[in-house]
Amino acid sequence: MLTNIHCDYCEEESDMEYNFLQKYFHLYFIPVIPLKKKTTVGCENCGYLYEDKEFTKAIDTKLNRVKDRYPIRTPIWAFSGLIIITLFFCWAFWQSGRHDVVEGDYINNPKKGDVYFLNFTSGNYTTLRIDKVDKTNVYYTLNDTSVYKYTKVFSITNDKYYTNKKGIYTRQKIQDLYKKDSIISITRK
Numbered sequence: 419m420l421t422n423i424h425c426d427y428c429e430e431e432s433d434m435e436y437n438f439l440q441k442y443f444h445l446y447f448i449p450v451i452p453l454k455k456k457t458t459v460g461c462e463n464c465g466y467l468y469e470d471k472e473f474t475k476a477i478d479t480k481l482n483r484v485k486d487r488y489p490i491r492t493p494i495w496a497f498s499g500l501i502i503i504t505l506f507f508c509w510a511f512w513q514s515g516r517h518d519v520v521e522g523d524y525i526n527n528p529k530k531g532d533v534y535f536l537n538f539t540s541g542n543y544t545t546l547r548i549d550k551v552d553k554t555n556v557y558y559t560l561n562d563t564s565v566y567k568y569t570k571v572f573s574i575t576n577d578k579y580y581t582n583k584k585g586i587y588t589r590q591k592i593q594d595l596y597k598k599d600s601i602i603s604i605t606r607k
């Protein structure tokens with residue numbers, strides 16, 4: 419409360435109630451970035467609400483005294499949205515990096531049982547399963563079926579789909595296919 423200030427509207431010496439408002443930029447109700455601070459002062463006598471730019475010299479002087487005594491700090495939670503977003507992007511970045519490292523390792527050291535998701539021609543996805551590996555070659559069985567959507571490929575991973583389409587790739591060849599994105603991804607149990 420600011421005491422004993424002359425009000426330009428009711429021409430009385432009156433007490434005035436002050437209010438500090440911190441505005442935020444919100445994202446889904448989470449404060450992300452603190453925007454400007456807004457201060458209002460209301461006359462207790464006539465009820466007139468002064469906005470920042472209308473403050474008289476008397477109001478300004480008393481208000482500054484209050485601000486000096488109780489400095490307003492922007493609380494850390496005001497940045498909670500920003501912190502959440504930053505953490506999320508760090509996590510996503512770390513995840514994607516980790517994924518590539520693991521797959522790179524799989525393609526350099528193929529193992530029996532690895533399943534490769536393939537995309538040799540556009541709109542046509544299938545898989546192959548590694549049966550055997552030696553120093554230079556990778557022996558595989560190609561899936562009997564194929565699907566037209568990447569997301570459907572999980573419906574044809576059952577062992578019964580690998581029957582007689584046997585083949586051999588050199589280790590170098592599968593690395594080339596991986597680089598060309600003909601091998602989209604690799605799963606290992």
Ligand SMILES: [Zn+2]
Pocket residue numbers: 425426427428429430432461462463464465466
């Ligand atoms: Zn007044």
